[in-house]
Amino acid sequence: MSLAATSLPRSRRLHLRPIRLAELSFLLFLAVVMGLPLLFLLTGSFNLSAPGKPAVYGIDNWLRAFTDSGTLSALGMSFTLSVVRLIPAMILSVSFAWLIARTDMPGGKFIEAVCWIAYFVPDFPLVLAWILLLDPSFGFLNSVAKSLPGVDASLFNPYGFWGIVWVHTSTGGIWFKVMLLVPVFRRLGATLEEAARVAGANTAVMLWRITLPVLAPMILAVSVLSFIRGLQSFNTELLLGTPAGIYVYSTKIYDFLQREPRAYGEATALGSVFLLVLAVLLFFYWKFLSGGKKFTVVTGQGYSTLRVKLGKWRYVAFAGCLLYVAVTMLLPLTFLVIGSFMRRYGFFNIASPFTVNHWHNMLSDPIFLVALKNSLIIAGTTAAGGVLLYSALAYLLVSRRTVTAPLLESLCWIPHVLPGILLSLGVLWLFLATPLRFVLYGSVWGIAVALILADSPVTTQAFKAGLLQLGADLEEAARVSGASWRYTYRRVLLPLLAPIAAAVGLMNFGSALTSISTPVLLYSHDSRPLAILLLEYSFTGELERAAALGLLITAIIGVMMLIGRKLGLQLAGSE
Amino acid sequence: MSAVVLEFRDVVKRFGSVHAVDGVSFTIERGEIFTLLGPSGCGKTTTLRLVAGLEEPDDGEIIIAGKPVAVPARGLYLPPEKRQLGMVFQSYAIWPHLSVFENVAFPLRVRRESSEAVRQRVAQALEIVGLGGFAKRGATELSGGQQQRVALARALVYEPEILLLDEPLSNLDAKLREQMRAEIRALQNKLGLTILYVTHDQVEAMTLSDRIAVVHRGRFEQVGRPEEVYEKPRTEFAAGFLGRMVSFAGNIRKDAAGCWFEWNGNAARSPLAIIVAATFDDGAPVRLQTRPEDIEILPIGELLPYQTIATVEQVAYLGESFEYHVRAAGVPLVLTVGKKHRYQAGDTIRLALDPARIHLRAR
Numbered sequence: 044m045s046l047a048a049t050s051l052p053r054s055r056r057l058h059l060r061p062i063r064l065a066e067l068s069f070l071l072f073l074a075v076v077m078g079l080p081l082l083f084l085l086t087g088s089f090n091l092s093a094p095g096k097p098a099v100y101g102i103d104n105w106l107r108a109f110t111d112s113g114t115l116s117a118l119g120m121s122f123t124l125s126v127v128r129l130i131p132a133m134i135l136s137v138s139f140a141w142l143i144a145r146t147d148m149p150g151g152k153f154i155e156a157v158c159w160i161a162y163f164v165p166d167f168p169l170v171l172a173w174i175l176l177l178d179p180s181f182g183f184l185n186s187v188a189k190s191l192p193g194v195d196a197s198l199f200n201p202y203g204f205w206g207i208v209w210v211h212t213s214t215g216g217i218w219f220k221v222m223l224l225v226p227v228f229r230r231l232g233a234t235l236e237e238a239a240r241v242a243g244a245n246t247a248v249m250l251w252r253i254t255l256p257v258l259a260p261m262i263l264a265v266s267v268l269s270f271i272r273g274l275q276s277f278n279t280e281l282l283l284g285t286p287a288g289i290y291v292y293s294t295k296i297y298d299f300l301q302r303e304p305r306a307y308g309e310a311t312a313l314g315s316v317f318l319l320v321l322a323v324l325l326f327f328y329w330k331f332l333s334g335g336k337k338f339t340v341v342t343g344q345g346y347s348t349l350r351v352k353l354g355k356w357r358y359v360a361f362a363g364c365l366l367y368v369a370v371t372m373l374l375p376l377t378f379l380v381i382g383s384f385m386r387r388y389g390f391f392n393i394a395s396p397f398t399v400n401h402w403h404n405m406l407s408d409p410i411f412l413v414a415l416k417n418s419l420i421i422a423g424t425t426a427a428g429g430v431l432l433y434s435a436l437a438y439l440l441v442s443r444r445t446v447t448a449p450l451l452e453s454l455c456w457i458p459h460v461l462p463g464i465l466l467s468l469g470v471l472w473l474f475l476a477t478p479l480r481f482v483l484y485g486s487v488w489g490i491a492v493a494l495i496l497a498d499s500p501v502t503t504q505a506f507k508a509g510l511l512q513l514g515a516d517l518e519e520a521a522r523v524s525g526a527s528w529r530y531t532y533r534r535v536l537l538p539l540l541a542p543i544a545a546a547v548g549l550m551n552f553g554s555a556l557t558s559i560s561t562p563v564l565l566y567s568h569d570s571r572p573l574a575i576l577l578l579e580y581s582f583t584g585e586l587e588r589a590a591a592l593g594l595l596i597t598a599i600i601g602v603m604m605l606i607g608r609k610l611g612l613q614l615a616g617s618e
Numbered sequence: 619m620s621a622v623v624l625e626f627r628d629v630v631k632r633f634g635s636v637h638a639v640d641g642v643s644f645t646i647e648r649g650e651i652f653t654l655l656g657p658s659g660c661g662k663t664t665t666l667r668l669v670a671g672l673e674e675p676d677d678g679e680i681i682i683a684g685k686p687v688a689v690p691a692r693g694l695y696l697p698p699e700k701r702q703l704g705m706v707f708q709s710y711a712i713w714p715h716l717s718v719f720e721n722v723a724f725p726l727r728v729r730r731e732s733s734e735a736v737r738q739r740v741a742q743a744l745e746i747v748g749l750g751g752f753a754k755r756g757a758t759e760l761s762g763g764q765q766q767r768v769a770l771a772r773a774l775v776y777e778p779e780i781l782l783l784d785e786p787l788s789n790l791d792a793k794l795r796e797q798m799r800a801e802i803r804a805l806q807n808k809l810g811l812t813i814l815y816v817t818h819d820q821v822e823a824m825t826l827s828d829r830i831a832v833v834h835r836g837r838f839e840q841v842g843r844p845e846e847v848y849e850k851p852r853t854e855f856a857a858g859f860l861g862r863m864v865s866f867a868g869n870i871r872k873d874a875a876g877c878w879f880e881w882n883g884n885a886a887r888s889p890l891a892i893i894v895a896a897t898f899d900d901g902a903p904v905r906l907q908t909r910p911e912d913i914e915i916l917p918i919g920e921l922l923p924y925q926t927i928a929t930v931e932q933v934a935y936l937g938e939s940f941e942y943h944v945r946a947a948g949v950p951l952v953l954t955v956g957k958k959h960r961y962q963a964g965d966t967i968r969l970a971l972d973p974a975r976i977h978l979r980a981r
Contacts, residue, residue: 516711522698523670523705523782524725524772534724538715 069436070447073454076496080469081318081457087472088312093305104308114313117295118320124204124280124291125273128211133266136217139364140224145231145254146351148360154368155225161372162218163604165557167574168593170282171581172375173210175382175590177201181389183378202287210279213371220265227261246351267328271321275462277560282581292317293464293560300468300564311472314465325460376597382590401587411576411592417487418573421562422555424491426548429498434544436499437506438536442515459500463560467493471564485567493565494555502547509543549607553600621647622684623780623812624669629678631664631836638664640836641678646780646814651806653815655823656833657859662816665833666782669814670705671698683779699728704773705782708789710765712757718744719753722771729776743771746805763794770802774809783815787822799825820860824848832856854979857907864913864951865905866926867981872900879906879978883947886921894978903981910953912975915942915961916968924971930961944969 091099108114139158143151176184179197188198200206236249244252255262277293285294292313299310353360382388386398405411436455440448458466470493474484483489517539521531559574566575573596580589624646631639638661646652654662667673668680671687674695680688682703687696704725713721722743726736744750747767752760760768766786773781783802787795803826806813817823823830824844832839832847832855840852851857871878871887877895879888898904921927928946935941942953942961946969953969961967 514709514711516707516709517713519670519672519698520705520707520711520713520769520772521724522672523701523703525699525702525728525776526724527699527728528697530728535713539713 065435066439066447066451069439070451070454073451076473076492077454077457077499080466080473081461083472083476084311084318084465084469085315087476088308088315090311091308093307104312107306108309108312108316111309113290113295114309117290117292117313118317120284120289121274121291121293121317124207125270125276127204128208128216128273129266129270131208131212132217132220132269133262135212135367136220136224136265137262139217139221140228141250141254142360142364143221144225144228146353146357146360148353148357148364150361150364154361154364155221157368157372158218158221159608160601160604161368162222163553163600164214164372164376165553165593165597165600166214167278167282167557167559167577168379168590168597169214169375170210170279171577171586171589171593172379172382173201173206173213174282174581175378175388175586176375177206178389183389186389202283204287204289206283206287207279207289210283211273211276213375214279216269216273220269223265224262227258227265231258250351264331267331271324271328271460274317274321275460275464275560277462277464277563281578293462296464296468297563310468314468317462318465321460376594379590379594379597382587383594385587388586388590401591405588405591405595410571411573413569414571414573414576417570418556420487421491421494421570421572422552424488425494425498425555426552428491428495429502429551430544430548432495433499433502433547434506434540437503437510440503441507441510455499455503457499458497463497463558464564466497467561467564470496474565485565485570487570487572490562490565490570490572491555493561494551494558497558497561498551498554502551505543505547506540509540513539546607549603553603556599557596623648623650623682624814625679625681626665626668627679627681629665629668629680630676631661631668631673632676637836639668639675642836642838643678644831644838644841646812648812649806649810650828651803651813651815651826653817653823653827653830654833655817655820655830655859657818660833661836662818662833663784664836666705666784666814666816669780670703670782671696671701702776702779703782704776704778704780706766706769706773706784706786708785710762710769710789712760712765712768714758716757717753718749718755718757718760718768721757721768722753722775725772725776739775740771743775746774746809747771748801762789763798766790766798770805774805774811779812781811781813783813785817786815788817788819795822802826824860830860832859834859849975851977857977862910862952863907864910864949865907865979866947866949867903867905870895870898870900870902870904870978879904881906881926881947883926886923886925888923888973890978898978898980904978905981906971907977907979908971908975910951912972913951913953914970914972915944915953915955915959916970917959918966918968921968922970924973924976925968926971928967928969930963930965930967933961933963 088104089100089102091101091103139154142148143155143158148154174182176182177199179185179200182197182199182201185197185199188194189196201210231254236253275293276291277297280289280291280294281297284290285298290298296310296313299306299313383401384397384399385391386393386396386400390396433455436451440452461469470489471484474480474489479489483492517535518531521535522528526534556572557574559578562572562575563578566572571579573592577589577592577596580586580592622645626642626644629639629642630637640661642661642665644652654665656662664673668675668688669682675688675690677690679686679691682701686692686694687701688694713724716724719740722740723736726739731739740753741750744753747770749764749767749771752764752768757765757768766789769786786802787798790798799822802813805811815823815826827844829841830844830847831841832851832853834853834855840847840856842850847856848860851860851863857863866881866883868879868881870890871880872895877890877892879890879895881888916925918927926946928944928951930942930944931950932943933940934943936954939954939956940960942955944951944953944967951969
């Protein structure tokens with residue numbers, strides 16, 4: 044008794060303090076790493092001297108940025124491109140999702156799986172592949188077209204507005220939207236459509252009058268989100284826009300920072316403008332989402348058994364889906380393979396056009412080996428760091444024992460809408476203007492920190508979903524059984540979360556490996572990762588070698604994603 | 619050691635501005651099955667979680683086996699793992715990554731028992747709950763009823779001070795529920811367990827418990843043996859939640875000759891024992907309440923005290939009995955009656971109340 048009585052107050056301290064401590068340190072950490080870059084971005088735009096030098100404040104940056112004729116047109120181009128891209132992307136993804144989820148099209152599961160795989164194909168190699176196919180001087184499709192009678196000029200040109208739009212319809216965007224929309228279409232209450240049928244509507248009337256209007260808020264939400272995320276795009280615009288003199292704001296920022304000396308002030312001013320525009324957009328998006336509760340019928344109730352019978356058109360639909368996948372995925376990837384094995388790309392008629400030299404040269408290039416090592420360190424650190432950090436954050440958020448949960452949550456959502464180039468610019472300011480300069484600037488660790496930040500929304504949400512699905516009972520049962528928190532974590536939480544951690548870790552590894560816009564402002568000669576090396580190869584016109592490197596990255600991602608999917612499936616099977 | 623295993627003294631637990639547990643005091647004695655009965659959201663599960671240490675009280679004292687485990691005023695709080703309790707969760711909370719054996723062995727492993735002792739005691743616990751041959755199974759290969767037994771074995775394996783059961787039967791089908799109820803009762807007899815049981819099912823509470831606490835809005839409305847709570851419900855809520863209650867409006871009449879209940883409607887003046895009516899004045903509007911099973915249906919005839927005229931509106935044949943929907947003085951009642959007499963819809967009948975089983979409440 045006396046022993047228990049004296050030890051009790053201490054156990055209360057032990058119980059409460061770690062949670063509070065963890066909460067506060069998370070808040071501080073997130074505020075520093077998410078908030079400070081933004082703050083530096085805004086104040087830095089008024090700072091006339093370079094980062095790390097004594098600050099001189101003024102509005103010259105803003106004046107110069109906006110007297111530069113290209114600045115406003117770059118902002119305008121960002122919006123125009125994002126809107127124009129959205130139209131075909133939404134039509135295609137809604138059609139795909141409807142065909143997969145609501146019709147008797149054969150192979151729907153297969154097409155869904157293909158979309159899932161296609162989503163993870165990194166976009167930069169695909170952009171390269173389209174250059175190999177469409178370039179006016181050596182593009183394969185142009186050569187084919189020229190051999191046709193009556194065609195003497197190049198038919199296709201990827202450099203320019205429509206080239207960018209076209210390439211975007213073949214990279215990640217569409218597949219991602221299909222993955223978002225398929226569950227929405229599946230959850231649509233079957234009774235709504237059945238009632239329309241009974242009331243005498245045929246398929247077309249039902250689709251037009253019931254299905255689409257009911258789903259309209261969700262489709263609109265996906266559109267707005269895609270639009271905002273579309274503004275973050277960098278790679279395609281850099282490779283296809285810059286040669287044609289088309290700049291979007293992200294490539295413009297990059298351009299400012301490629302000048303000698305680096306125009307930090309102008310870049311930061313432009314970034315700040317975009318940040319404000321983004322804030323306004325997000326405000327309306329949020330208003331729209333929180334006000335849009337009119338169509339809450341999209342619930343899990345009455346999972347649809349009714350599938351629209353397409354008759355003989357179902358084969359046409361399947362063929363159409365396959366054709367689209369073939370043209371936008373298989374065709375470019377095939378030419379990436381061919382390109383990487385050609386002595387000189389486009390010259391099919393020379394003696395022995397094929398060679399393994401590019402692969403051989405690349406793999407024996409010391410620069411490549413350093414970049415590979417850098418990439419593995421960066422991606423490994425990003426994956427492990429993200430899993431550790433955000434699993435703990437998700438645990439805090441789910442445990443409901445935090446008082447600052449809403450604040451924590453909104454901080455961790457910031458990178459979801461913050462374009463990589465702006466995040467990277469903010470982090471650059473943070474590194475340059477603080478003592479962090481000596482540790483993180485230009486090092487692989489600095490890049491990893493920025494990438495970990497970029498992963499925060501998706502990773503945290505994945506862990507939150509996992510923890511919510513497990514429920515608090517499993518943990519509480521262990522506590523009541525007599526296990527300390529640490530023992531519970533080791534024996535119960537960790538093994539149960541391991542599959543999610545592995546899947547999320549792999550995904551973050553993959554995105555760290557392929558990210559260009561985040562490390563592009565942060566790398567130095569010693570910390571150059573593979574993706575940046577790929578960018579350099581394509582700038583210097585070494586297309587064959589770039590193709591080989593692009594394929595290598597794609598292959599690594601492919602393997603990781605298959606492992607991830609397997610782990611994900613195992614998790615689903617155990618419940 | 620005293621026979622009191624658990625004591626609550628004015629325990630308060632707030633969630634924001636809601637008082638989930640609002641100044642509750644009670645004790646549980648060794649070897650007793652004590653049930654918290656109430657609708658969802660009444661605070662019964664929160665009370666259980668306070669015992670387990672999964673929630674911290676805002677005020678009051680919680681004492682387990684003579685040892686204070688939570689006294690917020692003194693900053694004292696013992697985490698769940700130090701309280702020596704066993705708990706079966708509504709969802710069972712079987713760890714899906716561990717086998718049946720490892721699930722049950724967990725509390726022993728935490729307590730660093732020797733592997734021989736673990737093997738022996740797990741086997742014993744599984745035997746007790748009737749899962750002798752299941753040790754090697756994966757936890758997810760079990761049916762709902764079997765998972766429930768594993769959860770029970772896990773809670774019993776180290777002989778806890780109190781076994782906490784949080785709606786343990788609510789996820790089972792009706793037949794299995796009946797069987798598990800009997801088994802829990804038998805287990806308690808055999809092992810002399812002290813059980814704190816949470817349920818919203820009155821049949822479960824009535825058949826299992828030594829004592830029932832009817833919980834409403836974070837307060838204990840009544841604590842007592844099942845018969846006591848059922849026969850003499852102290853509050854309106856306790857009366858309504860345990861079984862059905864019908865009530866007739868009327869007034870108290872008092873004069874030199876005695877006290878009467880005067881019905882609103884066609885019924886005989888019914889004499890009341892002085893003591894029953896003591897708290898009411900002459901003319902006070904009251905309700906006369908009784909359980910429907912205490913009402914008898916008689917053919918029409920002279921109205922005696924505690925009888926009233928009613929009309930049959932609907933008859934349903936239930937096989938073992940008849941269900942009559944009748945209306946008496948504007949009050950609709952549903953009465954289940956044996957098959958001896960048979961009345962048709964539209965018949966006028968007499969309802970006879972049992973004067974020994976009525977309650978008066980102010981209107």
